[in-house]
Amino acid sequence: MTDQKTYDNILFTIHNGIAQLTLNRPDKLNSFTQAMHLEVRDAFERLRADRSVRVLVLTGAGRGFCAGQDLSDRAVEPGAKGVDLGDSVEKFYAPLVLAIKELPLPVICAVNGVAAGAGANLALACDIVLAAKSASFIEAFCKLGLIPDTGGTWHLPRLIGHARAMGLAMLGEKLTADRAEQWGLIWKALPDETLMTEALALAEHFACAPTKGLAFTKRAIHQSYANTLPEQLKLEGEMMRELGYSHDYREGVDAFIAKRTPHFKGE
Known part of the structure; x- marks a missing residue:
């Protein structure tokens, strides 16, 4: 099944359990405007409403991933009052980061070029980052004269x-993809010509994986930053209890014993 809707600033498709969202202002290095934010928000609403989706791939069109905020979209005129950047963070960037974190499925970011400012931190909000x-x-x-927003700090x-x-x-300073991998900032740095091939192959893997278990893994790791060890152990027990009753756990065990490929439903 393919679901496609036309936008002005992004490309968004859903096909065979894989959603792909491409920032599509290549002449501006896919920098964000208010219009782009609203389109991305609409795509996420469609994504959350479609229970067939098992994974999201986020990338950019052209030679850059995202140059962050399009400064001309909120330019300060000489002699005029400044703009309320806090309002921009609260209305657009913070909700976008939280939407990625709270999405109950894996989010792969394929960084195809420069990721600067909010663009860099948008990539880092994703679950697996390939560059x-x-x-x-x-x-x-x-x-x-600003701080790293979009979850950067x-x-x-x-x-x-x-x-x-x-x-x-x-x-x-500019951090290369190779150095970012060495530092543990991203999962892998890949040859340019294989980036999207490998990103989509990984998406196909996740589209057939036990999605609920992956969603719980994602949530548990994020929660660990705020929990004590006893609290985290309790959370693990609660999650394992629920997952133990799931179809995918039973299917995984059956497939292992029968030495066959499991057929997960993601439920």
């Missing part, structure tokens, strides 16, 4: 530690 070797990550906020120290997070955030 073309020509791609790079730039926390450009410091060059504008939360993800960076957790992924790569305090010292590296401070260096990236306060210097705004």
Whole structure:
């Protein structure tokens, strides 16, 4: 089954359990405008409403993944009052990060080129990040007198530690995809020509995987940052209790014993 809707700033399709959302302003390195935010929000609403979806692939069109905010979309005129950037974060960027985190299925990000500012941190909000070797990550906020928003101040120290997070955030230096992999910022750096092939192959794997178990894994790992060990062990017990009654657990055990390929429903 294929579901497709026409947008002006993104491409969005659902086919055989795989949703693909492509930021599609290549002439502007897919930088965000309010119009793009609203289209992405609409796509996520459709995504959540379609129970056939088992995985989401997020990528960009053209030579860049996302250059963050399109500054011309909220430019400050000379002599005019500043803009309320907090309002922008609260209305658009924060809800987008939370939508990715709360989505009960894997989210793969295929970073096909430069990921700067909010674009870099949007990628880091995803569950598995693949990047073309020509791609790079730039926390450009410091060059504008800002802080790394879109979850940057939360993800960076957790992924790569305090010292590296401070260096990236306060210097705004370009981080190559290879170095990002070495530091543990992303899952893999891949040859440019194989990025989307491998991203879609991974999506096909997840489309046939036990989605509920993956969703619980995702939620448990995120919750671990706020929990004590006893609290986390209790959460694991509660999740395992529920998953033990699921179709996919029974199917996984049956397939293992019968030495056959399991047929998970994702329920």
